[in-house]
Amino acid sequence: MRLITLVFAAAMLLFLTDSPAEDQDPNYSRKGADTCFACHDDQTSLAVFRTKHAVPDDPNSPFGHGQLQCEACHGPAGEHAARVRRGQERPAPIAFASNANTPVAEQNKFCINCHTADTGFAWHASGHDINSVSCAGCHSAHADNDPVLTTSTQVEVCFDCHQQQRTQSMKPYAHPLRQGEMDCGSCHSTHGDTTDLLLVRQTLNDTCFDCHADTRGPYLWEHAPVSEDCSSCHEPHGSNQPGMLSMRAPLLCQGCHSQDGHPSLPQDAGGLAGGIPSQFLLGESCLNCHSEVHGSNHPSGSKLMR
Ligand code: HEC
Ligand code: HEC
Ligand code: HEC
Numbered sequence: 001m002r003l004i005t006l007v008f009a010a011a012m013l014l015f016l017t018d019s020p021a022e023d024q025d026p027n028y029s030r031k032g033a034d035t036c037f038a039c040h041d042d043q044t045s046l047a048v049f050r051t052k053h054a055v056p057d058d059p060n061s062p063f064g065h066g067q068l069q070c071e072a073c074h075g076p077a078g079e080h081a082a083r084v085r086r087g088q089e090r091p092a093p094i095a096f097a098s099n100a101n102t103p104v105a106e107q108n109k110f111c112i113n114c115h116t117a118d119t120g121f122a123w124h125a126s127g128h129d130i131n132s133v134s135c136a137g138c139h140s141a142h143a144d145n146d147p148v149l150t151t152s153t154q155v156e157v158c159f160d161c162h163q164q165q166r167t168q169s170m171k172p173y174a175h176p177l178r179q180g181e182m183d184c185g186s187c188h189s190t191h192g193d194t195t196d197l198l199l200v201r202q203t204l205n206d207t208c209f210d211c212h213a214d215t216r217g218p219y220l221w222e223h224a225p226v227s228e229d230c231s232s233c234h235e236p237h238g239s240n241q242p243g244m245l246s247m248r249a250p251l252l253c254q255g256c257h258s259q260d261g262h263p264s265l266p267q268d269a270g271g272l273a274g275g276i277p278s279q280f281l282l283g284e285s286c287l288n289c290h291s292e293v294h295g296s297n298h299p300s301g302s303k304l305m306r
């Protein structure tokens with residue numbers, strides 16, 4: 001494995017020998033990546049050659065001909081790479097680690113230079129940019145496969161910062177995020193868009209209809225909260241109630257509907273203590289009778305019972 005890497009790196013070096021950096025700003029190192037390898041020949045540094053950033057034939061790639069190689073991302077590092085006197089501090093290049101000294105705006109500038117199309121207006125209006133999340137907070141530039149770009153590994157990247165969503169997704173009723181069958185990107189466009197909360201569609205409900213088209217209707221008898229906002233009853237990131245409900249019936253329903261004047265209350269003889277008929281509290285509770293909670297197409301379904 002190590003041998004293959006070395007052979008590959010050697011092959012890459014052939015491409016790099018006509019390094020362009022020499023004619024550039026004097027602050028760039030004289031021999032591009034070759035300069036860096038003198039001190040950084042570890043696996044992590046070399047792994048960058050197995051990524052889409054190391055395509056010599058692509059003039060826009062950091063390792064394309066005429067590009068700045070490592071310094072396309074790490075910034076001019078001539079002084080960093082030079083010999084330093086004893087007791088003198090080595091000037092730092094642009095660093096991307098979460099504890100790096102480089103300010104986030106400065107880090108991101110180097111990525112955005114090449115990725116304006118991927119991170120346009122929407123990125124700059126997003127909660128991530130406003131809260132100084134760096135590109136490298138989600139993207140790994142020195143990994144064979146950037147985990148945030150793969151469904152089965154993406155959620156762990158997001159959970160690093162979004163603990164609340166991690167906790168919710170561990171609950172017994174949740175979208176199959178933990179199982180790697182969906183990712184956050186199923187509902188959120190992470191780089192931002194014009195919607196609230198980075199949702200992939202214009203409204204919350206449209207986001208759900210992508211996969212749950214059957215709840216879209218139109219219904220002859222609509223249930224008002226369903227056409228307004230699925231999250232008035234469901235927790236999209238997971239919950240302790242079957243059906244990912246935010247509460248169980250009857251509490252869920254009683255949040256909006258009072259029992260007063262319910263036509264079937266007084267007529268029912270066999271009730272629980274307090275005279276409340278058992279159908280109201282046991283089993284499916286309100287859903288025992290109002291089973292079509294998303295809406296009904298039955299001519300006499302106005303009470304969502306069929
Ligand atoms: C003469 C040896 C030497 C050369 C050449 C060199 N570096 Fe470094 N580099 C170091 C040392 C030593 C450190 C650790 C510095 C520290 O921890 O204070 C370092 C750290 C770094 C870091 C991490 C900085 C941080 O704050 O975490 C990056 C990124 C880096 N170098 C990039 C480069 C690049 C790109 C090149 C080529 C242009 C390069 N280095 C050339 C010695 C070198
Ligand atoms: C010199 C220009 C340049 C710089 C600087 C640059 N990129 Fe790229 N990046 C590219 C090119 C070219 C591609 C390949 C695009 C393609 O294949 O469609 C790419 C691809 C990517 C991809 C997709 C990778 C994949 O596997 O599909 C990601 C993510 C990415 N870059 C993030 C970053 C981040 C984060 C930074 C800053 C740390 C950065 N880039 C800096 C030019 C650059
Ligand atoms: C909060 C996490 C996060 C941050 C921060 C982030 N990205 Fe991404 N990026 C993603 C995800 C997730 C994808 C996969 C596509 C998608 O779902 O939109 C992606 C995709 C990409 C791609 C590949 C696009 C394609 O279609 O192949 C590039 C390039 C990229 N990001 C660059 C950047 C740059 C540059 C920054 C910083 C300005 C950045 N990203 C910040 C999460 C992030």
Ligand code: HEC
Binds near residue numbers: 053070095096143
């Ligand atoms: C596409 C942009 C990009 C290129 C090109 C690039 N790096 Fe990096 N580098 C990063 C990012 C982002 C990090 C932060 C860690 C990560 O994302 O994996 C990093 C981290 C590092 C570190 C610090 C690792 C640590 O322990 O914190 C060193 C050293 C380094 N790079 C050296 C290099 C060298 C040498 C090259 C050229 C062979 C290079 N990098 C090319 C983006 C890049």
Ligand code: HEC
Binds near residue numbers: 127134160196
């Ligand atoms: C490095 C930390 C970090 C990572 C990693 C991260 N986020 Fe965030 N995210 C934040 C911060 C900070 C905010 C803004 C404050 C808040 O709302 O919690 C935020 C906000 C959000 C929001 C609310 C949007 C808004 O405009 O308020 C969504 C949705 C989101 N992130 C999704 C994701 C997804 C999806 C991923 C993984 C692809 C991800 N985040 C990765 C830090 C992060």
Ligand code: HEC
Binds near residue numbers: 159237
């Ligand atoms: C099934 C769709 C769906 C999936 C999958 C999803 N989200 Fe969300 N997310 C939503 C909806 C809808 C909202 C807004 C309503 C709410 O918070 O209940 C939201 C809100 C958020 C918020 C803002 C919360 C707040 O109160 O400000 C964050 C942060 C977030 N999601 C992160 C994530 C992360 C991280 C993942 C992946 C682990 C993820 N989401 C997966 C649908 C989804």
Ligand code: HEC
Binds near residue numbers: 173212243
């Ligand atoms: C990318 C597709 C996708 C999107 C978008 C999506 N879901 Fe789901 N949903 C699923 C999958 C897959 C399941 C699991 C089905 C299973 O386990 O059989 C599921 C299950 C559910 C369940 C539980 C079903 C049950 O039988 O317990 C509810 C409730 C739900 N989703 C609501 C929502 C809401 C609300 C939204 C919008 C915020 C949404 N979904 C967006 C794919 C999606």
Ligand code: HEC
Binds near residue numbers: 205212243287
């Ligand atoms: C008034 C509360 C309420 C609203 C609003 C609501 N639901 Fe439901 N939903 C329920 C109840 C109650 C169940 C039955 C849960 C069970 O089976 O235990 C359910 C079940 C589901 C299921 C499981 C499969 C099925 O059809 O039985 C999905 C998927 C679902 N809802 C999606 C949605 C979507 C998408 C929206 C928004 C368009 C939405 N719900 C709005 C109350 C609601």
Ligand code: HEC
Binds near residue numbers: 224256286293
């Ligand atoms: C977020 C508030 C909300 C929740 C939660 C809610 N509803 Fe509703 N429901 C409404 C509204 C608003 C109407 C329309 C009332 C009207 O048109 O007078 C309605 C109408 C109804 C109707 C038809 C009433 C009529 O007069 O035609 C029934 C039956 C009903 N809901 C049952 C339920 C059940 C069962 C649940 C629990 C699964 C539930 N609702 C949860 C707000 C809610």
Ligand code: HEC
Binds near residue numbers: 253261263279285289
């Ligand atoms: C035993 C069956 C049954 C159960 C259980 C039940 N309902 Fe009803 N509900 C009915 C009937 C029957 C009507 C009247 C239908 C009509 O007038 O056409 C009704 C009417 C309603 C209405 C419309 C009220 C009106 O004034 O027209 C609402 C709202 C409602 N139910 C909510 C609920 C809620 C919330 C629960 C759970 C706490 C519940 N129901 C449990 C049978 C039931």
